[in-house]
Amino acid sequence: MARPDKISRFLPLTFANGNSVRRFGKHCPQCRTMVGAEHMDGIASLMQGKIFLSAEACCPQCRQRFPVACVITDDKRVHRVLLPLWIFRLWLRSATRHDPQPAGDENWDVEQAETPQGxxxxxxxxxxxxxxxxxxxxxxxxxxxxxxxxxxxxxxxxxxxxxxxxxxxxxxxxxxxxxxxx
Known part of the structure; x- marks a missing residue:
């Protein structure tokens, strides 16, 4: 199951059209410093041809914490989420409950998928x-x-x-x- 982690651990994600998102960042609302994915904890998942991302960012400059919720389309455009943040996070956790944990962290156990019978x-x-x-x-x-x-x-x-x-x-x-x- 995909658990919240550094967003940089979920990247890169590659769309069906070959476009890839390798880095992600957002400006701090307080000091306008660019906050990279390595300073964001949350979940990013490629579903239905879009990347859904929900995280809490911490600015390395001023230590301001702020939420990040967006959808990235296969043309690499970032769209804000219009749902209330708590609903989007609840939906994303539910939608990613069967996703594997990003590779590289042996502290997490990855559930083995059931073998299909067909x-x-x-x-x-x-x-x-x-x-x-x-x-x-x-x-x-x-x-x-x-x-x-x-x-x-x-x-x-x-x-x-x-x-x-x-x-x-x-x-x-x-x-x-x-x-x-x-």
Whole structure:
């Protein structure tokens, strides 16, 4: 589970389009000094193609503490959060409850993810795809159904995160699309 930590430990985060956020900073509201991610404690997580960040910053110059809550889009634009801070923090903690802790700190135990019970196929798996396209996910087409080893699977849902559980009748294709046996 992702626990609050130095924001710099969560970075870099890379979007699906290849853009990467390696550093983050915010001006101190009191002395206007730039406060970097190494002086912020909180959570940063890449979800739904956006980075959600909630932290408490401490200015190294004047020791002023101030909250930071923002959303960073894949074009690296920073947007302020309009929700009350306590609601945003509660939502972010809940949304990241299955995220792993950032690497590099042996003091934290990383929970082992449960092994999915369904099939997990790589992008180069030998599958027959339907010509009917339902839409697109992460820029790639979603086939209405696929056939694998003589069995037909119909599209069920997209899997944007790493925390998923498959039932025995489900198949994960390319690590992002879940199909269920027909």
């Amino acid at each position: 099939l997990m196929l790589p992008a180069d798996a030998d599958v027959v795809r339907s010509e009917e396209i339902l839409g697109r996910f992460q820029g790639e087409p979603i086939s209405a159904w696929i056939e694998y080893q003589g069995q037909r699977f119909v599209f069920d849902r997209a899997a944007p995160g790493h925390n998923l559980t498959l039932t025995p009748s489900e198949l994960l294709l390319e690590g992002r699309l879940i199909y269920r046996q027909q």
